[in-house]
Amino acid sequence: MASSLAYTLCIVLCICSLQTAVTAKKLEISFYTHEIRGGPNGTLLAAAGTGAGNFSALGWGSFLTIDNIITEGPNFTTTVLGKFTGFAVMTTKGGLLDGGILVLDQFRFGPASKYNGSSISVTGNLANPPPGPWEVIVLGGTGYFRGYTGYAFSEPYLPTTLAPRFVYKWTFYLKK
Ligand SMILES: *[C@@H]1O[C@H](CO)[C@@H](O)[C@H](O)[C@H]1NC(C)=O
Ligand SMILES: *[C@@H]1O[C@H](CO)[C@@H](O)[C@H](O)[C@H]1NC(C)=O
Ligand SMILES: *[C@@H]1O[C@H](CO)[C@@H](O)[C@H](O)[C@H]1NC(C)=O
Ligand SMILES: *[C@@H]1O[C@H](CO)[C@@H](O)[C@H](O)[C@H]1NC(C)=O
Numbered sequence: 001m002a003s004s005l006a007y008t009l010c011i012v013l014c015i016c017s018l019q020t021a022v023t024a025k026k027l028e029i030s031f032y033t034h035e036i037r038g039g040p041n042g043t044l045l046a047a048a049g050t051g052a053g054n055f056s057a058l059g060w061g062s063f064l065t066i067d068n069i070i071t072e073g074p075n076f077t078t079t080v081l082g083k084f085t086g087f088a089v090m091t092t093k094g095g096l097l098d099g100g101i102l103v104l105d106q107f108r109f110g111p112a113s114k115y116n117g118s119s120i121s122v123t124g125n126l127a128n129p130p131p132g133p134w135e136v137i138v139l140g141g142t143g144y145f146r147g148y149t150g151y152a153f154s155e156p157y158l159p160t161t162l163a164p165r166f167v168y169k170w171t172f173y174l175k176k
Contacts, residue, residue, distance in 0.1 A: 031107070042164070049062050049063045049090075059090060059093070060091075064089075065087045076167075082112075084108075086106055089102045119142045121138070123137055133154060154169070
């Protein structure tokens with residue numbers, strides 16, 4: 001009895017793990033985001049805390065919000081796929097050089113994207129000095145990205161960066 005139960009259990013577990021292996025999906029995608037630091041069309045705001053309203057005075061305790069666009073290619077004239085929004089908090093006295101900008105952000109895709117209506121949420125500590133790359137955790141997603149988790153890298157994309165517009169290339173490594 002006990003051994004037949006063990007046998008049944010083993011069959012069930014084996015079939016389940018086989019199914020997991022068969023249905024595991026991987027997705028590698030990349031996008032560009034554009035951050036405009038200051039000016040009338042600014043998309044990065046030093047919203048509160050240390051250095052509120054003054055980028056030159058940012059430091060431990062600064063709270064920033066972003067409302068950046070996502071584009072298909074590195075040039076802002078390419079198709080706008082959606083918005084990259086959220087916040088960053090400087091959680092260490094030394095900022096980037098000291099391992100502490102905590103971010104919680106969402107990539108939300110719009111009508112021009114094949115992922116229209118879907119989103120990906122990321123978090124992490126930006127802990128490398130510029131130019132990165134910075135690695136963040138992909139917490140999950142909605143719509144098309146439901147059930148996916150993983151990690152992503154962000155790095156400055158210099159050929160199309162022209163201050164005050166800062167371009168970043170994001171690459172996502174997802175699976176479910
Ligand atoms: C801000 O955006 C508006 C509308 O797109 C544009 O006409 C204007 O030239 C922009 N201003 C700057 C300083 O980029
Ligand atoms: C912004 O911060 C810098 C550095 O602390 C300071 O020198 C400057 O006066 C500040 N600007 C304003 C408008 O407060
Ligand atoms: C995009 O998704 C929204 C709902 O999230 C829908 O109303 C709209 O029709 C979609 N647009 C396209 C072009 O698929
Ligand atoms: C973006 O593309 C346009 C043409 O589509 C080009 O004139 C412009 O120089 C490009 N900008 C950058 C920063 O590469």
